[in-house]
Amino acid sequence: MSKQQASDQSSGCCAPISVSALDEAQAVDGAAVFKALSDPIRLRLMSMIASAGGEICVCDLTGQFEVSGPTISHHLRVLRQAGLVDCERRGTWVYYWPLPERMKWVSALLSVPETAIA
Amino acid sequence: MSKQQASDQSSGCCAPISVSALDEAQAVDGAAVFKALSDPIRLRLMSMIASAGGEICVCDLTGQFEVSGPTISHHLRVLRQAGLVDCERRGTWVYYWPLPERMKWVSALLSVPETAIA
DNA sequence: TCACTGTCTCGAAGATCATCTAATCAACCA
């Protein structure tokens, strides 16, 4: 598990898109993260994982949605491949936790400096 | 033009997803904005519009991409429907500008407070 | 070893999306 990882542009952050335009590679990487968050179920999963204060068991996630287990598992894999979360099996259960660096990177991409508003 | 507007949750911002979990309505609204940004072409369009320092003509956008004019027009409509940009025809040309409030709302949704990292 | 629980993978069906060409609309100019 947690073998595959998104391309590693998550650390060195680039300027917000409101300051300088993205090049194509940055756009492809950014779009992949936004695509991972573009489903209401995935966004709620991400939000539940991120607000859990550490980590959260899959069994605590599945019950919150009206879709089947395999579907939740699929959505979690998409979030994992986008580099937004990671996971680990411990005994019977699998635990997920957020990767804040990646979230900060995406958030900064969209941030609007005060100087850019006026 | 600029008739249709995204549902108006763009002003009053909710807590970041790393602080409290989203309810379903917030997730649907947020996912719609992320979906609009989930295509590399749309993300670059958004970035070019946001970094133009005011507004930008469609004719300055179309030439930057290897897809046809109607395709660019389609992507711009998606950004418009997500409430991320607005536009106006002036004479022969159509100009687009960013809506920073919406961008700030999305950015804040993903922001990671320092207290939440430790 | 065997049964059971929790989670993931696989393959298929239906829905949605990106893109194109052709046609239309809006503004300008001769």
Next chain:
DNA sequence: TGGTTGATTAGATGATCTTCGAGACAGTGA
């Protein structure tokens, strides 16, 4: 009025995505 240019809309097509059921895998406990 008719021609030209810039941009959007309409309709079609191929690709991608969401979801499910069935089955496989990992771990626990009798």
